[in-house]
Amino acid sequence: MNILVTGAAGFIASHLCEDLASKGFNVYGIDNFNDYYDVKLKRLNAADLLTKGVKIFEVDLNSDLAEVFKVKYDYIYHLAAQPGISTTTSLEEYVTNNIYATQNLLDFVLKYNADLKMFVNIATSSVYGLEATVDETVPPQPVSFYGATKLAAEQLALALQRTNKLKVCSIRLYSVYGPRERPEKLYTLLVENLFNNKPFPLFEGSDKHERSFTYVGDIVEGLSSIIGKEELINGEIINLGTDEVNTTGQGIELVQKIMNKQLLIDHKPPRKGDQQRTAAVIDKARKLLDYSPKTSFEEGLKEQVKWFKEKFID
Structure with a gap:
């Protein structure tokens, strides 16, 4: 086929x-x-x-x-x-x-x-x-x-x-x-900035956005x-x-926990067109x-950190 x-x-x-x-x-x-x-x-x-x-x-x-x-x-x-x-x-x-x-x-x-x-x-x-x-x-x-x-x-x-x-x-x-998420997307950018101790651009209010x-x-x-x-x-x-459903802020906290590092924040004004809430x-x-998602949020983020480290750090 x-x-x-x-x-x-x-x-x-x-x-x-x-x-x-x-x-x-x-x-x-x-x-x-x-x-x-x-x-x-x-x-x-x-x-x-x-x-x-x-x-x-x-x-x-x-x-x-x-x-x-x-x-x-x-x-x-x-x-x-x-x-x-x-x-x-x-x-x-x-x-x-x-x-x-x-x-x-x-x-x-x-x-x-x-x-x-x-x-x-x-x-x-x-x-x-x-x-x-x-x-x-x-x-x-x-x-x-x-x-x-x-x-x-x-x-x-x-x-x-x-x-x-x-x-x-x-x-x-x-x-x-x-793993393989685009470099400008939330978690790849977050992981990269944590590894390299760079300020992370956080749009005003986005830490409270709820996402599936x-x-x-x-x-x-x-x-x-x-x-x-x-x-x-x-x-x-x-x-x-x-x-x-998790907030962006919860995701940021989880990645900091997984990497055992504190994020530097670069505060930005709100971004036009951003969704306020998604709940699939x-x-x-x-x-x-017969669809049934099985991967926990923390487990998935651990895999993303592992991928980034293998491809770009080690």
Whole structure:
């Protein structure tokens, strides 16, 4: 069975590729290795994937993908995106990399591989708005370029399902953390600054933000469980996260405890577009995917600290 994963050298996608390869699937990845963050980290991830037999196409999703589709795929997991809440990323970049790239990929799927078993679109809890504490039936109210463009991408994919052109589901992820997390994300940045005794930028009020911090291994288990359930989840939108809620401040305290170090804080003004509270409602994932996140917050953070130390300190 052939599976294509977009954004393969990135955080979540690289873990998904490894997991699928370990299950005996033929895994192919797409990544353009852009410089949104240090390309060296993506190259490290890609090197790990190559040792697991994953083939990676180094290509931009907004380009000609005919070479990629010389292979017939059974499943496509679409994780590539312009990520996060960033004051330095323009609306044009979000539109290009989240909307146009998704539509270009879908066009090539329809042309070369419309008979695939499932197109799995990876969305985000950011589509819900300032408080992501609801189930999948509640209308989205995004407040950021990221959330708005990821919602548009989700709807482009689901439109093809509604018109019977493609089997599609969309998975909305919640605050994923763990080994390989992007360098500007909370816990990688926190661990790096603690190791190097550098001030950590803390946006005003963000220490009180509540999050469904979800370990990447649990997310990957949920995503891989889709295989074989395509008839059950075709057309569905599913939240994937943990229903355990912690504050950012609690996470900071845990990492300090794990590393036995005190953090230096660089206080910053509030950041526009930040969610105030997320609490994943995962009843649907439990029912349809038999999903059950198992990794405790402290256990997951220990794994992230261990990874960072192995890759960048020792």
